[in-house]
Amino acid sequence: MAEQSMTGGGSGAAGRVPTVVADRVDVVYRVNGTGAGRGSATAALNRILRGKKAERAAGVRTVHAVRSVSFTAYRGEAIGLIGTNGSGKSTLLKAVAGLLPVERGRICTDGQPSLLGVNAALMNDLTGERNVYLGGLAMGMSREEVRARYQDIVDFSGINEKGDFITLPMRTYSSGMAARLRFSIAAAKDHDVLMIDEALATGDRSFQKRSEARIRELRKSAGTVFLVSHNNKSIRDTCDRVLWLERGELRMDGPTTEVLKEYEAFTGGGRKAP
Amino acid sequence: MLDTPPPASASPGPDPTDPAALAARYGLTVSGARPSLPAYVRQLWARRHFVTAFATAKLTAQYSQAKLGQVWQVATPLLNAAVYYFVFGVLMGTSHGVPDYVPFLVTGVFVWTFTQSSIMAGTRAISGSLGLVRALHFPRAALPVSYALQQLQQLLFSMVALVVILLGFGVPVGPSWLLAVPALTLQFVFNAGVAMVVARIGAKTPDIAQLMPFVLRTWMYASGVMWSLDRVLGDHGDMPRVVLLALECNPAAVYIDLMRFALIDTFHGGQLPHHVWALAAGWALLAGVGGFIWFWQAEETYGRG
Numbered sequence: 001m002a003e004q005s006m007t008g009g010g011s012g013a014a015g016r017v018p019t020v021v022a023d024r025v026d027v028v029y030r031v032n033g034t035g036a037g038r039g040s041a042t043a044a045l046n047r048i049l050r051g052k053k054a055e056r057a058a059g060v061r062t063v064h065a066v067r068s069v070s071f072t073a074y075r076g077e078a079i080g081l082i083g084t085n086g087s088g089k090s091t092l093l094k095a096v097a098g099l100l101p102v103e104r105g106r107i108c109t110d111g112q113p114s115l116l117g118v119n120a121a122l123m124n125d126l127t128g129e130r131n132v133y134l135g136g137l138a139m140g141m142s143r144e145e146v147r148a149r150y151q152d153i154v155d156f157s158g159i160n161e162k163g164d165f166i167t168l169p170m171r172t173y174s175s176g177m178a179a180r181l182r183f184s185i186a187a188a189k190d191h192d193v194l195m196i197d198e199a200l201a202t203g204d205r206s207f208q209k210r211s212e213a214r215i216r217e218l219r220k221s222a223g224t225v226f227l228v229s230h231n232n233k234s235i236r237d238t239c240d241r242v243l244w245l246e247r248g249e250l251r252m253d254g255p256t257t258e259v260l261k262e263y264e265a266f267t268g269g270g271r272k273a274p
Numbered sequence: 275m276l277d278t279p280p281p282a283s284a285s286p287g288p289d290p291t292d293p294a295a296l297a298a299r300y301g302l303t304v305s306g307a308r309p310s311l312p313a314y315v316r317q318l319w320a321r322r323h324f325v326t327a328f329a330t331a332k333l334t335a336q337y338s339q340a341k342l343g344q345v346w347q348v349a350t351p352l353l354n355a356a357v358y359y360f361v362f363g364v365l366m367g368t369s370h371g372v373p374d375y376v377p378f379l380v381t382g383v384f385v386w387t388f389t390q391s392s393i394m395a396g397t398r399a400i401s402g403s404l405g406l407v408r409a410l411h412f413p414r415a416a417l418p419v420s421y422a423l424q425q426l427q428q429l430l431f432s433m434v435a436l437v438v439i440l441l442g443f444g445v446p447v448g449p450s451w452l453l454a455v456p457a458l459t460l461q462f463v464f465n466a467g468v469a470m471v472v473a474r475i476g477a478k479t480p481d482i483a484q485l486m487p488f489v490l491r492t493w494m495y496a497s498g499v500m501w502s503l504d505r506v507l508g509d510h511g512d513m514p515r516v517v518l519l520a521l522e523c524n525p526a527a528v529y530i531d532l533m534r535f536a537l538i539d540t541f542h543g544g545q546l547p548h549h550v551w552a553l554a555a556g557w558a559l560l561a562g563v564g565g566f567i568w569f570w571q572a573e574e575t576y577g578r579g
């Protein structure tokens with residue numbers, strides 16, 4: 001228990017249970033079809049026939065997106081991830097969620113982390129109502145549980161505030177509406193680890209308030225929440241700890257106020273904070 | 275008071291805590307690791323309501339943009355049968371020699387379409403549902419199985435049309451019609467298995483969706499969907515007996531002929547290969563179990579990239 005006496009700080013430090021342990025994690029992307037001979041059919045065939053040897057010749061480039069990042073997240077924490085565009089925040093979350101393989105190192109988690117992005121709707125050609133049911137069932141809820149929580153999910157998302165939109169296909173939703181419904185579906189279940197990728201930035205102010213409240217609830221029910229955002233205010237409002245990534249490296253890890261102060265100085269005097 | 279996290283320095287040297295030991299002490303598991311096969315089966319079983327709900331939702335969404343809506347569920351297979359009847363029955367006159375040619379043809383087309391569309395849907399089962407795969411965690415085998423189930427539901431609509439056609443052409447209802455149930459069950463297991471195989475390939479190499487229609491068309495012509503393999507190939511003296519036997523024992527031909535045997539009174543048991551039920555069950559087991567295990571072996575890679 002050396003590390004817990006070392007942290008010294010908060011109350012109940014001895015009872016802190018880790019939920020995510022990242023141990024010197026590297027993530028590398030491989031991109032096909034760059035460099036010489038790009039896109040031509042012969043180059044593609046050559047790559048297939050000659051296998052790995054031809055990778056470099058055919059212009060497969062590697063992008064080292066996350067470099068040797070280590071951290072331990074504890075139950076009940078809300079952790080913000082900040083960094084300039086392309087610094088590896090979303091990549092790191094995907095790796096923690098188990099959606100991207102790590103090149104080196106290891107990520108251990110308690111239960112199954114759930115990643116919540118904003119760009120993809122669940123099933124575009126199905127109605128919001130169907131998506132609520134399918135999302136709930138896919139997360140492992142029973143039919144009864146989904147039925148019991150259905151109204152809560154719809155009310156929380158606020159989809160029906162401007163009319164009966166929940167019975168329309170999701171492709172007719174605005175991106176903000178789709179993101180809100182997705183967040184509402186995922187937040188309906190208690191996750192061990194919930195990761196949110198800029199979701200709070202898309203909703204309107206009243207939805208942001210509701211989701212901040214929901215995140216606090218989730219933390220009380222002993223989960224860990226990760227939040228990627230470029231909105232320093234929403235980080236400040238919801239997170240008590242911040243990881244700052246820059247060029248794939250963990251530049252700083254500490255209490256929100258300290259890290260944000262440094263980050264704002266780095267990005268130019270807090271112009272990002274509203 | 276804020277919890278001050280340990281200063282997680284990137285330098286591994288002086289760190290007194292070993293992350294691996296910490297993870298082990300609290301029973302953390304490696305993220306994105308593949309579950310064991312029994313655990314995977316349990317997870318899939320726990321998601322059975324998702325599988326059925328997904329299939330039904332996809333089926334109803336399919337024609338949601340059409341004005342006639344769900345009428346197309348029955349109209350599409352009927353039109354399909356009409357086209358094949360026009361080409362093979364009227365223009366080419368393949369029918370000579372086959373009694374009850376129209377029921378023979380329509381049964382073949384519907385049963386074949388079930389396998390064909392299950393496989394085509396399987397190629398896109400993962401790559402076409404990336405939004406779902408990347409957002410939520412569930413055993414990915416639920417997707418290809420669900421797509422196969424959607425095609426089964428589609429086939430049940432077609433069967434309504436088929437019964438109308440059969441009765442219209444004066445095929446008598448008999449107790450052998452009950453054999454359609456085990457035949458369809460076995461075919462569904464086979465289709466779901468193949469869908470899982472192509473889903474794994476399609477997740478890594480989406481090109482298979484371009485290639486598959488050609489493979490499937492070749493397979494269709496080799497399976498006696500529009501003609502009786504016995505009569506067309508049996509008449510060729512130069513065709514080796516082994517080739518004919520192989521064609522007759524291929525899974526598509528087996529399931530098609532079983533259905534014809536079940537539904538059409540003039541289609542006799544003598545036209546079936548020997549041990550046909552064992553063949554049907556064998557193909558279903560091979561594809562179902564083999565496809566499932568093969569799909570599971572790449573479980574942790576789906577949705578990445």
